[in-house]
Amino acid sequence: MENTATQIINSLYDQCIADFEVRSNTAEPEALTALRQKGFQNFKKAGFPSNKVEDWKYVNLTPFLKESFATATEEELVEVPESVIKNAAIPHLDVWTIVLVNGVFRKDLSDTVNQEGVFVLPILEAASRPAFQKHFGTYTDLAKNHFAAVNTALFRDGLFIEIKNNAIVEKPIHVLHINTANEPLFLQPRSLYVVGVSANGSIIESFVNAGANANVFVNNVAEIFVAENANLHHYYIQAGSEKNRYVHHTEVYQQQNSVYNNYKASFPGTSLLRNNLNIALDGENVESHLYGLYLSGGHQLVDNHTIVDHRKPHCQSNELYKGVMKDESTGVFNGKIFVRKDAQKTNAFQQNNNLMLGRKAVVDSKPQLEIFADDVKCSHGSTVGQFNADALFYLKSRGIGEEKARALLVHAFAFDVTEKIPLAEVQDHINHLIEEGLKA
Amino acid sequence: MLSIKNLKASVDDKEILKGLDLEVKAGEVHAIMGPNGSGKSTLASVLAGKDNYEVTGGQVTFDGKDLMDMSPEDRARAGLFLAFQYPVEIPGVSNINFLKTAMNEVRAYNNLPPIEAKEFLRMMKEKQKLVEFDSALANRSLNEGFSGGEKKRNEIFQLAMLEPKLSILDETDSGLDIDALRIVSRGVNKLRSGKNAFILITHYQRLLEYIVPDYVHVLYNGQIVKSGTKELALELEEKGYDWLKESAPAASFH
Ligand SMILES: Nc1ncnc2c1ncn2[C@@H]1O[C@H](COP(=O)(O)OP(=O)(O)OP(=O)(O)O)[C@@H](O)[C@H]1O
Ligand SMILES: [Mg+2]
Numbered sequence: 001m002e003n004t005a006t007q008i009i010n011s012l013y014d015q016c017i018a019d020f021e022v023r024s025n026t027a028e029p030e031a032l033t034a035l036r037q038k039g040f041q042n043f044k045k046a047g048f049p050s051n052k053v054e055d056w057k058y059v060n061l062t063p064f065l066k067e068s069f070a071t072a073t074e075e076e077l078v079e080v081p082e083s084v085i086k087n088a089a090i091p092h093l094d095v096w097t098i099v100l101v102n103g104v105f106r107k108d109l110s111d112t113v114n115q116e117g118v119f120v121l122p123i124l125e126a127a128s129r130p131a132f133q134k135h136f137g138t139y140t141d142l143a144k145n146h147f148a149a150v151n152t153a154l155f156r157d158g159l160f161i162e163i164k165n166n167a168i169v170e171k172p173i174h175v176l177h178i179n180t181a182n183e184p185l186f187l188q189p190r191s192l193y194v195v196g197v198s199a200n201g202s203i204i205e206s207f208v209n210a211g212a213n214a215n216v217f218v219n220n221v222a223e224i225f226v227a228e229n230a231n232l233h234h235y236y237i238q239a240g241s242e243k244n245r246y247v248h249h250t251e252v253y254q255q256q257n258s259v260y261n262n263y264k265a266s267f268p269g270t271s272l273l274r275n276n277l278n279i280a281l282d283g284e285n286v287e288s289h290l291y292g293l294y295l296s297g298g299h300q301l302v303d304n305h306t307i308v309d310h311r312k313p314h315c316q317s318n319e320l321y322k323g324v325m326k327d328e329s330t331g332v333f334n335g336k337i338f339v340r341k342d343a344q345k346t347n348a349f350q351q352n353n354n355l356m357l358g359r360k361a362v363v364d365s366k367p368q369l370e371i372f373a374d375d376v377k378c379s380h381g382s383t384v385g386q387f388n389a390d391a392l393f394y395l396k397s398r399g400i401g402e403e404k405a406r407a408l409l410v411h412a413f414a415f416d417v418t419e420k421i422p423l424a425e426v427q428d429h430i431n432h433l434i435e436e437g438l439k440a
Numbered sequence: 441m442l443s444i445k446n447l448k449a450s451v452d453d454k455e456i457l458k459g460l461d462l463e464v465k466a467g468e469v470h471a472i473m474g475p476n477g478s479g480k481s482t483l484a485s486v487l488a489g490k491d492n493y494e495v496t497g498g499q500v501t502f503d504g505k506d507l508m509d510m511s512p513e514d515r516a517r518a519g520l521f522l523a524f525q526y527p528v529e530i531p532g533v534s535n536i537n538f539l540k541t542a543m544n545e546v547r548a549y550n551n552l553p554p555i556e557a558k559e560f561l562r563m564m565k566e567k568q569k570l571v572e573f574d575s576a577l578a579n580r581s582l583n584e585g586f587s588g589g590e591k592k593r594n595e596i597f598q599l600a601m602l603e604p605k606l607s608i609l610d611e612t613d614s615g616l617d618i619d620a621l622r623i624v625s626r627g628v629n630k631l632r633s634g635k636n637a638f639i640l641i642t643h644y645q646r647l648l649e650y651i652v653p654d655y656v657h658v659l660y661n662g663q664i665v666k667s668g669t670k671e672l673a674l675e676l677e678e679k680g681y682d683w684l685k686e687s688a689p690a691a692s693f694h
Contacts, residue, residue, distance in 0.1 A: 388528070390528045393488075393490055393491070393512065394524070394527070394530065395530075395542075396511070396513045397488050397512050397513075397515075397516055397521075397522055397524075398516055398538070398598065398602065399513050399517045399542045399545040399549070399602070400513060400541055400545050401513050402513070404541060404545070408533050408538065408541065409530070409533070412530055412531060412532025412533045412581075413532065414532075415531070415532030416532070
């Protein structure tokens with residue numbers, strides 16, 4: 001990653017470098033200090049990615065990063081209106097709610113998870129736990145991921161979840177990431193979720209904005225370890241306002257016979273949304289499902305980059321991303337599938353479909369397959385299309401008005417993804433957000 | 441109920457309806473026959489309001505209102521129904537959700553409150569029975585993977601649910617097996633009343649044995665070239681259309 005944009009985004013870069021000097025005085029476990037040092041060196045060399053970096057070709061970060069940011073809020077406990085938490089709740093779904101405000105775990109606003117074998121902690125409080133020491137920073141390539149590097153160097157807050165071997169989490173853990181700021185804020189929360197052998201759980205993450213008065217840039221990094229025979233359902237529900245910019249890096253590492261399901265839904269609002277979702281299938285008989293739905297509007301830029309890395313034989317990956325593009329929004333889908341030499345009998349499927357509603361909306365869809373094994377089944381496809389005029393007319397000819405007819409067809413388009421969501425309440429919630437997003 | 445006067449319509453600058461007249465009164469059943477490509481489906485589409493057809497002349501009134509001035513959805517809400525020759529498949533839209541939405545839009549137009557869930561279910565059951573429409577199909581996505589005959593039956597099921605004033609059936613009989621034809625016809629006959637009317641577009645006399653029309657018209661080259669009673673259908677079955685083509689005004693004379 002020799003290309004850099006440090007020159008353009010000097011001030012934030014300098015600030016991060018300076019922050020690190022200050023931070024290095026904080027006492028932390030040795031291994032963590034070493035990892036931060038590694039992240040720092042990588043970031044120092046590479047800076048923030050410019051358009052010259054292949055993976056950032058379509059995203060010009062300069063306007064988003066050139067502000068004069070604070071990197072933390074002054075108050076210890078930022079106040080959040082109760083309505084924000086209420087509105088982010090998923091109706092009728094019984095969950096443990098965990099609230100993070102500007103990345104800070106808020107015990108005062110969160111439920112206590114009182115199940116044996118399930119641990120939910122602020123990330124730095126977990127630093128001495130064996131699961132943290134074993135898995136933290138183990139799977140993310142800091143030399144290739146600019147944002148993960150700077151996050152590793154500087155993160156202060158975030159979430160640690162551990163589901164011990166054989167534990168079946170009784171109800172979903174709903175993590176509310178709320179951000180709010182009165183001055184431009186650059187946040188770098190970090191999470192690590194460790195799912196033990198034969199453990200099973202659902203983690204739902206909602207990203208919402210509590211009426212920020214200033215721009216908030218979130219550089220969020222999450223690492224997920226899914227042990228042998230474990231099963232994790234992992235949801236991202238992304239809302240936000242024009243003042244929000246998000247870069248999510250999600251690094252998933254799976255061992256044999258495990259199943260990881262990622263459901264990603266994003267809605268109009270955030271000016272910039274970049275999702276990196278990397279999944280390593282590093283054991284036999286692994287199953288990974290990636291379902292994405294992006295409904296974008298306004299001048300939003302929504303960029304989904306995924307890497308599915310088949311390292312061992314007899315694994316299955318299944319990826320379906322659907323985009324509904326309104327107004328003048330821009331979408332990017334880049335899906336890489338690697339099938340390594342050892343990964344015989346791989347079954348890899350990838351599909352990206354886009355429904356263009358705005359005449360000025362654009363989408364760039366790029367599947368990339370690199371296959372080094374010979375006995376594999378891989379397929380990929382991508383489409384960009386408009387409303388089917390005959391279908392629209394059919395609905396109208398039964399008395400259904402233009403707006404409702406369009407909404408029905410959008411729901412129908414999204415259905416292949418929404419129907420995959422195993423929790424009916426989450427499905428309803430997302431369908432409701434689609435309706436709201438269409439009106440917005 | 442429906443009054444069409446000198447209707448002209450074209451698609452891609454090609455004139456297809458070339459001055460068509462038709463009067464349909466409440467309680468009547470009209471059959472329209474005619475060779476392939478004569479403009480029967482075009483007439484149905486123009487009446488339903490499909491936007492790739494340009495109406496270049498004439499008038500159409502429906503219950504006294506200028507039909508051509510209304511949006512397709514308003515035409516439907518006002519009581520016009522077209523059973524399509526080729527119903528589209530819409531995966532992901534559930535039949536039931538679709539029907540409920542449609543019914544409520546029609547009701548809202550007529551200043552009625554949304555239908556109650558219980559009443560809706562009762563009606564579903566009743567109408568499913570009427571046209572022997574399998575409830576497994578009713579629960580599926582709209583027409584997705586339906587056989588040709590199942591799609592046609594779904595059209596009639598929708599018709600029964602929406603209770604329109606004027607129904608246009610575009611070759612609903614084509615592709616139906618003999619039992620389905622009997623069932624669909626029986627359904628239509630039960631729905632017939634002094635208040636509604638039907639236009640049956642068909643190629644086959646057979647349908648008209650089940651649903652006996654008051655009038656039979658022959659559409660040829662964009663015009664009604666002959667009208668009569670049900671005996672005309674028998675005559676057409678026997679003689680074909682050639683004898684009418686000779687007497688029809690040729691397109692070039694216009
Ligand atoms: N969208 C279109 N573009 C071009 N030509 C069209 C279009 N729709 C209809 N036509 C032409 O208009 C003429 C009338 O077509 P229409 O479908 O109305 O015939 P029809 O009487 O219903 O025939 P059939 O008995 O085969 O169903 C045909 O020549 C057809 O090719
Ligand atoms: Mg036709």
